[in-house]
Amino acid sequence: MGLVNGLPAHVLLVHFVVVLVPLTALALAVGAIWPRAAQRMGVVLPLLALVTLASVPLATGAGEWLEEHVDSNALVRRHAELGDGLLPWALGLFVLAALVWWAARRTAAAAAQDSGGTRWSGVPVRAAAAVLSLVVAAGAVVDVYRIGDSGAKAAWHDGFSKTATGADGDDR
Numbered sequence: 001m002g003l004v005n006g007l008p009a010h011v012l013l014v015h016f017v018v019v020l021v022p023l024t025a026l027a028l029a030v031g032a033i034w035p036r037a038a039q040r041m042g043v044v045l046p047l048l049a050l051v052t053l054a055s056v057p058l059a060t061g062a063g064e065w066l067e068e069h070v071d072s073n074a075l076v077r078r079h080a081e082l083g084d085g086l087l088p089w090a091l092g093l094f095v096l097a098a099l100v101w102w103a104a105r106r107t108a109a110a111a112a113q114d115s116g117g118t119r120w121s122g123v124p125v126r127a128a129a130a131v132l133s134l135v136v137a138a139g140a141v142v143d144v145y146r147i148g149d150s151g152a153k154a155a156w157h158d159g160f161s162k163t164a165t166g167a168d169g170d171d172r
Contacts, residue, residue, distance in 0.1 A: 001065065002062075002065050009062040009065070009066075010059060010062035010065070010066045014063070014151070016055045017052075017056055017086070017144065018144060018148060020048070020052040021052055021056075021086075021089075021093070021141065022140075023048065024052040024093050024140075025138070025140050025141050027044075027048060027097070028100060031097070031104065032126075032130040032133035032134070033134075038101060038103070039104045042104075043101065045100060046094070046098040049093050049094040050094055052090055052094070053093070053094045056086050056087050060084065060086070060087070063079075064080070067080050073154075075157055078150050078154070079147065079150040079151045079154045082143070082146055082150050085143060085147075086140075086143055086144065086147060089136065089143050090140065092136040092139075092140070093136060093137065096136055100133065103126065103129065
């Protein structure tokens with residue numbers, strides 16, 4: 001994918017990633033810590049994570065096209081390197097979201113059959129899933145921040161003036 005309405009597609013697609021990764025990370029963390037929230041989110045949690053996962057290769061593919069159409073420098077190369085590392089985080093969000101959703105369904109089904117509540121045997125598994133979900137969610141958000149920061153530096157270094165140029169037509 002190259003251009004959308006005359007602009008590089010990467011410029012548009014990256015915004016999906018910037019919104020979806022933190023949103024998915026937050027939903028995963030809440031669902032992993034609070035099983036009732038995971039039950040309420042239902043299948044939306046893994047579907048959100050799936051859309052997030054799909055958006056990452058779209059943005060990186062468009063970014064690779066853009067990289068071939070701009071002057072290469074250390075900032076662009078660094079941004080491309082960092083961008084290539086996001087897919088494993090997005091995959092982790094998806095796998096854990098599916099696991100949390102599945103566990104919430106099982107817990108709800110077990111609670112419906114057994115009025116005794118949550119069985120203690122599931123507590124260590126839920127705790128491990130919650131810790132792993134928090135680690136992957138935090139890692140994904142930090143990685144998106146680092147990638148975005150490097151992309152902004154690559155796009156805007158020497159591309160603006162620290163003082164107003166007066167080009168806005170304001171005759172003050």
